[in-house]
Amino acid sequence: MKTLDMRKAELEARRAQLVARLEQVSEELEVEEPKDWEDLATEREGDEVLEDLGATARHEIRMIDAALARMAAGEYGYCVVCGAQISEARLDVVPATPFCRHHAARH
Template sequence: MTNIQERKAQLEARLAALDVKLHEIGAELDSHQSRDWEELAVERETDEVLEGEGRAGKAEIAAIRAALDRIEEGSYGECVQCGEDIAEARLDLLPYTPFCAQCARNLQR
């Protein structure tokens, strides 16, 4: 069983890694200024992929910050929907999840 301080450190490390990645994505997007039409087309395709990664990263950052808030509140590991404990195995896979497996399934329907 992972203790709460280990989980917090894991979330903070992921948050730091995402911050670095988002800065790298921003720098890459800013660097695309080709004057050649073919290169510009390739850069635009790359930009779309990078922008998608950036959106996903920002969503994960929001989820991690919410999980860190739940740690501070003392409610981390409890489903925000039903109040039941979230399985340790689920938290191992998605340490920032606010939902138990059952509630997550219900939300996808």
């Protein structure tokens, strides 16, 4: 069983990884080189993938920030809908989850 401090450290480490990824995505999207039409089309496809990666990272960061706020408030590990304790196994898989198994299926 992981302690709250262990879970917090994991969430903070994951957040740092995501912030670094966002910085890389931003840098990659800012690079502009003159290209012909074929290269431009390929680059646009790549940019769409990068934008999706960035959006996913931002969403996960928001989830982590919310989990860290619940930790600070003493509410981490409890479902925000029903107040039931979230299982250790679920927190191991989705450490930032605000929902128990039952309510996660609905959201």
